[in-house]
Amino acid sequence: MTPPNQPWPGYTGLPYPPYQPPAPAPARRRWVWPVVSGAAFFLGASIGTVSTPAEPAVQAAETVVQVETTTVTAAPPAAPARPATPKPPAPKPAAATTIPGDGTFAVGAEVQPGMYRTAGPASYGCYWERLSGLSGGFDQVLANEYASGPMTVTIRPSDKGFKTSGCQEWRKVG
Numbered sequence: 001m002t003p004p005n006q007p008w009p010g011y012t013g014l015p016y017p018p019y020q021p022p023a024p025a026p027a028r029r030r031w032v033w034p035v036v037s038g039a040a041f042f043l044g045a046s047i048g049t050v051s052t053p054a055e056p057a058v059q060a061a062e063t064v065v066q067v068e069t070t071t072v073t074a075a076p077p078a079a080p081a082r083p084a085t086p087k088p089p090a091p092k093p094a095a096a097t098t099i100p101g102d103g104t105f106a107v108g109a110e111v112q113p114g115m116y117r118t119a120g121p122a123s124y125g126c127y128w129e130r131l132s133g134l135s136g137g138f139d140q141v142l143a144n145e146y147a148s149g150p151m152t153v154t155i156r157p158s159d160k161g162f163k164t165s166g167c168q169e170w171r172k173v174g
Helices: 034-050
Strands: 103-106 114-118 126-131 141-147 151-155 161-165 168-170
Touching: 126 151, 141 151
Parallel strands: none
Antiparallel strands: 103 161, 114 151, 114 168, 126 141, 126 161
């Protein structure tokens, strides 16, 4: 008869059998790989060397050759080449007086300093930043604004960049 705590014979109260550690792994043969790789190296080295038959001895025969000499006059030296005239550098395109709605622009190279106006957002909202550098760091934002209507911004000559997002085209007004 089973004790009152156990519902059937052999029941221990655990849902799984008790833990038993796995059997130890068989010992590895540590000498196999060095021996196999060494044999493969020597086999490859012996295949790579090819013996060549000995070349027959070449007997040199003495030959007397009489050479006639002729005098050749050289052509006069050519005139020195004229140095190439350097092309003048292409004129630098003027910075734009309009700014498309999205992007980061270098002041002086891509955008002229001055006052710009936009009709407002292209869809939901219009955002701009005046920047002291172009690396994208948050500490480089000099001024910024987000609006849902027409806006005006003055880009100063000391600014390094101007960033705009979601706005209609900016036009220079002053």
